[in-house]
Amino acid sequence: xxxxxxxxxxxxxxxxxxxxxxxxxxxxxxxxxxxxxxxxxxxxxxxxxxxxxxxxxxxxxxxxxxxxxxxxxxxxxxxxxxxxxxxxxxxxxxxxxxxxxxxxxxxxxxxxxxxxxxxxxxxxxxxxxxxxxxxxxxxxxxxxxxxxxxxxxxxxxxxxxxxxxxxxxxxxxxxxxxxxxxxxxxxxxxxxx
Numbered sequence: 001x002x003x004x005x006x007x008x009x010x011x012x013x014x015x016x017x018x019x020x021x022x023x024x025x026x027x028x029x030x031x032x033x034x035x036x037x038x039x040x041x042x043x044x045x046x047x048x049x050x051x052x053x054x055x056x057x058x059x060x061x062x063x064x065x066x067x068x069x070x071x072x073x074x075x076x077x078x079x080x081x082x083x084x085x086x087x088x089x090x091x092x093x094x095x096x097x098x099x100x101x102x103x104x105x106x107x108x109x110x111x112x113x114x115x116x117x118x119x120x121x122x123x124x125x126x127x128x129x130x131x132x133x134x135x136x137x138x139x140x141x142x143x144x145x146x147x148x149x150x151x152x153x154x155x156x157x158x159x160x161x162x163x164x165x166x167x168x169x170x171x172x173x174x175x176x177x178x179x180x181x182x183x184x185x186x187x188x189x190x191x192x193x
Contacts, residue, residue: 003033003041006051013055017062025058105182112175119168126161130154 007029014025029048036044048054137150 001045003038003045006041006045007033009051010055013052014058017059021062029054109179112179116168116172116175119164119171123161123164123168126157126164130157130161133157 007026010029011026014022017025033041033044049057131154133150133154137147137154140146140150
């Protein structure tokens with residue numbers, strides 16, 4: 001295939017493009033062949049691939065460029081200046097707001113942690129109390145009412161301790177999941193900005 005045939009086939013594949021893109025593409029390929037010279041035409045055609053492949057690659061590049069321009073429209077100098085001015089004025093307000101949010105998050109974590117510690121301490125106290133009541137009940141084994149009162153109280157404390165231990169575990173699991181979700185949300189918001 002000669003250069004003329006290649007450009008003719010390429011011309012037929014690029015006719016789908018808007019007029020400005022079509023003219024720019026054809027001028028590019030014509031200039032590319034001219035710079036390579038007649039002796040390197042075969043190398044250029046091998047590098048570009050078939051006219052259909054070259055046209056497809058060019059159309060994909062143009063579409064990608066258009067999508068990026070639509071998604072991220074270029075800012076004018078005036079817009080950039082206003083954004084810089086707004087950023088400068090936002091710094092005195094933004095830093096304290098970020099510090100307050102971080103302090104509130106820290107206080108929230110400390111609150112949940114202290115609730116867990118208090119719950120676990122109370123649970124341990126109930127376990128120890130149940131053990132003491134059950135041990136003392138054995139001392140009154142021969143006296144029916146005192147034994148029943150001590151043994152029943154010990155079992156009630158043991159049941160309360162087990163129930164509280166379960167509640168502390170569920171609360172801890174829920175808290176850990178909530179904090180993990182909150183951290184992920186903050187990171188996701190930070191990456192968008």
